[in-house]
Amino acid sequence: MLALYYYPGNASLLPHMMLREIGAAFELRLVDRTSNGQKSAEYLRLNPNGRIPVLVDGDLVLFEAAAIALYLADRFPEAGLAPAMGTPERAAFYKWMVHLTNTPQAEYYAWFYPHAQVSDEAAAVALKQAAGERLDRMFDVISGQLGDRTWLLGERFSAADLFLFMLIRWGRGMPRPPRSLPNLNALAERVVARPAVQQALEAEGIKAPLF
Numbered sequence: 001m002l003a004l005y006y007y008p009g010n011a012s013l014l015p016h017m018m019l020r021e022i023g024a025a026f027e028l029r030l031v032d033r034t035s036n037g038q039k040s041a042e043y044l045r046l047n048p049n050g051r052i053p054v055l056v057d058g059d060l061v062l063f064e065a066a067a068i069a070l071y072l073a074d075r076f077p078e079a080g081l082a083p084a085m086g087t088p089e090r091a092a093f094y095k096w097m098v099h100l101t102n103t104p105q106a107e108y109y110a111w112f113y114p115h116a117q118v119s120d121e122a123a124a125v126a127l128k129q130a131a132g133e134r135l136d137r138m139f140d141v142i143s144g145q146l147g148d149r150t151w152l153l154g155e156r157f158s159a160a161d162l163f164l165f166m167l168i169r170w171g172r173g174m175p176r177p178p179r180s181l182p183n184l185n186a187l188a189e190r191v192v193a194r195p196a197v198q199q200a201l202e203a204e205g206i207k208a209p210l211f
């Protein structure tokens, strides 16, 4: 049995949406961040970094949202969440998955948790502002690359679109939210219209504004 350790709206939303798209049986296990559950001894045995999410599949214990996403795409190829191995489309899929995780997702860490990096209040404010400006530029590039395509890979929907939606959603409180870019807004609308995504959002108790 698959089990996903999650907290509503966190990086666990990507594998959660994928599991709903796949239609596999799985158990959702809440990590209670309100009591710092991600730093409990029990959870640290699953992910010594104390971060959410973790996927358990039998004896496999996997952390890192992007790694979980790539694993799920391979484990359930019939769900079509990634193009066939060895194709140019697969290469583009890797590009987006890696870019999204190590560029905007990593930048969000400074935006959401500036105090984890600097203790001085003025430095934290400056760090957050600089991270927000870098995120704006990253979303400009992603929006330009997306253009008027339906999905990041063109006509083909993939897990990368779910990933991008999650990152667009995280920016909904920014001074210039990603949804203010028409291409990104249109992609987020298309993702939210998917029944599996609606199920995941509802199961996590996520209400409007969704992004």
Ligand SMILES: N[C@@H](CCC(=O)N[C@@H](CS)C(=O)NCC(=O)O)C(=O)O
Pocket: 009, 010, 011, 012, 038, 050, 051, 052, 053, 063, 064, 065, 066
């Ligand atoms: N690179 C990691 C980042 C995970 C991450 O930072 N998760 C956040 C929630 S979105 C978290 O657990 N924050 C709580 C903390 O750092 O204590 C991944 O993609 O899994």
